[in-house]
Amino acid sequence: MAHKVQAVVVREKNAPASIETILVPDPGPGEALVDILTCGVCHTDLHYKQGGISDDYPFLLGHEATGVVSAVGDNVTEVAPGDRVILNWRAVCGECRACRRGEAQYCFNTHNATQKMTLEDGTELSPALGIGAFAEKTLVAAGQCTKVDPAADAAAVGLLGCGVMAGIGAAINTGNVRRGDSVAVIGCGGVGSAAIAGAKLAGATTIIAVDIDDRKLEATRKLGATHTVNSKDQDAVEAIQALTDGNGANVVIDAVGRPETYKQAFYARDLAGTVVLVGVPTPDMVLELPLLDVFGRGGSLKSSWYGDCLPSRDFPMLVSHYQQGNLDLDAFVTERITLDQVEAAFDKMHDGSVLRSVVEL
Structure with a gap:
């Protein structure tokens, strides 16, 4: 079945980001359905909005996210329903020449979900960095989920998904x-x-x-x-x-x-x-x-x-440093906002008043 959820979409170059109802399918083989808790507003999302990444509109924005796995497809062993995860855009394949030589941080064939999320009229969405997390739910490859301690503040540790990790x-x-x-x-x-x-x-x-x-x-x-x-x-x-x-x-x-x-x-x-x-x-x-x-x-x-990171190695380690007080991830969370405030958060990037606006769902 398809899940109807609210999400932030940009339909064409430099168009305002708008709240839309989208359809998110149940996970197929190798995929995970994730209920989003938080998602940071990153410059990369602005680049998508402005056409600086590609012209494959409409885009489902958002990628610096934490969530809870709600369902998984066949052949998924990395995560299970109920797991708290940080989403990443380096789901390594394990088979390319970089992976074979033990340098998976340079994987040339990272995985994304195979199925497409769509608008209600069936128009396929292009999720930012293969994630699309300015949404109540999103569909990703299971390898894009890195399990972390649920006691850590979701808004802070979710920023490891992109800019802070970089x-x-x-x-x-x-x-x-x-x-x-x-x-x-x-x-x-x-x-x-x-x-x-x-x-x-x-x-x-x-x-x-x-x-x-x-x-x-x-x-x-x-x-x-x-x-x-x-x-x-x-x-x-x-x-x-x-x-x-x-x-x-x-x-x-x-x-x-x-x-x-x-x-x-x-x-x-x-x-x-x-x-x-x-x-x-x-x-x-x-x-x-x-x-x-x-x-x-x-x-x-x-x-x-991406900071030459391996999410499976680096995310849990950095979350542990955060919990021990060695890494102040809270300092990066300038404000906590709602989905309908994403467009205003893009404006704040230009005046230098925020490190990160973080959407809480």
């Missing part, structure tokens, strides 16, 4: 930040702030936050930043070098994703240091660097996809 993982997985390292993070929105929290969790002792917004910089101090740099007022590279004995940071994370900020990251790292790009560039951006500088400075230039 930032933390950029530090601990991609950047391999170690105890005693110096780390600089350029861009202190949700992902950059999470990278700062990740650097603290990994044991970095000098953590430098760089942004042009003093409000964001002040907020990073609560997450672990030991120093802040407003790059409107001072040169970011010079400031980072000055705070690291003239050497540059061991790891510099670009959470903006522009040629200008990447160059800052490149020149602000120590010799043989690491640059991590986790901010997402647009297709038109081009980077130019002297090849001799790339050679002469050594080290590593890395890109971080």
